[in-house]
Amino acid sequence: xxxxxxxxxxxxxxxxxxxxxxxxxxxxxxxxxxxxxxxxxxxxxxxxxxxxxxxxxxxxxxxxxxxxxxxxxxxxxxxxxxxxxxxxxxxxxxxxxxxxxxxxxxxxxxxxxxxxxxx
Amino acid sequence: xxxxxxxxxxxxxxxxxxxxxxxxxxxxxxxxxxxxxxxxxxxxxxxxxxxxxxxxxxxxxxxxxxxxxxxxxxxxxxxxxxxxxxxxxxxxxxxxxxxxxxxxxxxxxxxxxxxxxxxxxxxxxxxxxxxxxxxxxxxxxxxxxxxxxxxxxxxxxxxxxxxxxxxxxxxxxxxxxxxxxxxxxxxxxxxxxxxxxxxxxxxxxxxxxxxxxxxxxxxxxxxxxxxxxxxxxxxxxxxxxxxxxxxxxxxxxxxxxxxxxxxxxxxxxxxxxxxxxxxxxxxxx
Numbered sequence: 001x002x003x004x005x006x007x008x009x010x011x012x013x014x015x016x017x018x019x020x021x022x023x024x025x026x027x028x029x030x031x032x033x034x035x036x037x038x039x040x041x042x043x044x045x046x047x048x049x050x051x052x053x054x055x056x057x058x059x060x061x062x063x064x065x066x067x068x069x070x071x072x073x074x075x076x077x078x079x080x081x082x083x084x085x086x087x088x089x090x091x092x093x094x095x096x097x098x099x100x101x102x103x104x105x106x107x108x109x110x111x112x113x114x115x116x117x118x119x
Numbered sequence: 120x121x122x123x124x125x126x127x128x129x130x131x132x133x134x135x136x137x138x139x140x141x142x143x144x145x146x147x148x149x150x151x152x153x154x155x156x157x158x159x160x161x162x163x164x165x166x167x168x169x170x171x172x173x174x175x176x177x178x179x180x181x182x183x184x185x186x187x188x189x190x191x192x193x194x195x196x197x198x199x200x201x202x203x204x205x206x207x208x209x210x211x212x213x214x215x216x217x218x219x220x221x222x223x224x225x226x227x228x229x230x231x232x233x234x235x236x237x238x239x240x241x242x243x244x245x246x247x248x249x250x251x252x253x254x255x256x257x258x259x260x261x262x263x264x265x266x267x268x269x270x271x272x273x274x275x276x277x278x279x280x281x282x283x284x285x286x287x288x289x290x291x292x293x294x295x296x297x298x299x300x301x302x303x304x305x306x307x308x309x310x311x312x313x314x315x316x317x318x319x320x321x322x323x324x325x326x327x328x329x330x331x332x333x334x335x336x337x338x339x340x341x342x343x344x345x346x347x348x349x350x351x352x353x354x355x356x357x358x359x360x361x362x363x364x365x366x367x368x369x370x371x372x373x374x375x376x377x378x379x380x381x382x383x384x385x386x387x388x389x390x391x392x393x394x395x396x397x398x399x400x401x402x403x404x
Contacts, residue, residue: 021209029202036194039393040187043400052401056393063389071205072382073375076133078142081150088154092161099165103173 028070035059130368132212132375149376153383160387163267164394167260178257181399184248186240193236194392197272200229201385208378214368216286220358223283223374226381230276231313235320237269261395268391271384278377280309285370290363305357312350319343 042055069075074082135143207222241262244250250258284305288298319340326336337344 022206025202025205025209029199032198033195036191036198036392039397040191043397049401053398056397060389060393064386067201067382067386067389071201071385072379073133073208077146078133078140080140080142081146084147084150085154085157088151088157091154092157092159095158096161096165096168099162100168100172103169 024070028066032063032066035063130212130371132371143372145372145376146379149379153379156383156387160264160267160390163260163264164390167264167395170256170260175256178255179248179250181257181261184244184250185396185399186243187396187400189236189240190392190396193233194388196229196232196236197385197388200226200233201382203229204378204381208371208375211374212368212371216364216366219374220283220286223279223286227276227279227283230272230279230381231317234269234272234276235317237265237272241266264395265391268384268387271387275377275381275384278380280306282374282377284309285373286364286366287357288365290365301357305354308350308353308357312347312354315343315346315350319347 039056039059042052042059045052047055068085074085134141138144138147140147203222203225207219207226210216210218210222244258250261252258252262284302287302287305322340322343323336326332326339
């Protein structure tokens with residue numbers, strides 16, 4: 001087979017892949033909109049606080065991962081991009097978690113007249 | 120169409136054999152930058168949460184200030200802007216400049232709507248709610264976090280506008296610097312249309328809120344309304360087909376890098392929306 005024929009086959013294949021991505025992107029946007037609607041519904045349903053927070057965090061994680069892997073092409077890019085981004089994400093998330101734990105500890109509770117009134 | 124159209128279908132957008140990592144350098148730089156930005160926003164979100172968990176006496180109740188309808192609308196707008204950005208990248212990877220321009224314009228408009236919503240929200244909080252950057256810890260952490268995100272959105276919109284104008288660079292550069300001067304005028308028309316258009320729209324909202332009719336509105340804001348129409352006309356004139364352009368599939372990495380930044384702005388809001396807004400509305404049984 002000639003090189004020209006190979007090139008046209010490659011081009012048709014790429015074009016098909018791009019068309020496929022178009023539908024994936026539109027479907028993902030619809031799913032993200034539905035998840036956002038679910039987040040809104042969840043806060044008005046009387047449930048234990050821990051359960052509402054868990055559901056909200058779970059839905060946010062789903063949205064977050066969907067955007068980075070599909071809209072941001074991590075699914076199709078080299079794994080190094082994913083590793084690089086998740087290093088930053090782990091450091092940022094770890095800092096957030098550590099600060100919340102530190103300030104949640106009893107010895108770290110803020111003191112002073114302003115805070116005692118709240119307690 | 121593009122001078123690069125001939126190469127359509129032959130560029131591997133996920134692999135660059137000329138770099139040691141196999142990843143285009145621009146993309147690698149953007150992922151490294153976004154990773155560092157994760158740490159930046161992680162600290163800001165942690166700061167806000169800590170002060171929300173330990174509010175000093177006299178802290179305002181966010182539920183008295185927030186408008187969940189407005190914020191939900193802004194969230195939806197930002198999600199849809201991410202879709203348009205992804206479609207812009209998809210289009211330029213096929214060398215389709217016309218569709219790329221349309222998708223970039225849509226992303227710009229959605230970004231501006233989000234920013235308009237944030238300006239309205241901040242204005243409402245300061246003037247009606249009395250919440251400023253310095254009169255409460257809640258105000259300080261809230262404005263710092265959401266303001267930093269808004270600044271990222273504004274930078275993204277500016278980048279999008281510059282990229283949109285870049286798509287008009289002609290292949291034939293015999294005119295020398297003419298294209299740069301035209302690009303600068305294009306940018307000024309864009310900036311003018313946004314500022315005058317927002318002023319005109321806000322004036323219409325105020326006229327409606329105060330019970331004035333359209334006749335009152337047009338008699339008092341005729342110049343700004345006419346200016347908006349003229350600037351939109353200028354934008355259409357600048358956007359007319361200039362012939363072959365020096366923009367195509369080979370520029371896909373530039374659009375993709377910008378897209379990564381824009382999607383990051385979206386994922387930060389995906390975290391801010393529940394953490395800062397929705398958690399305040401939890402109904403305890």
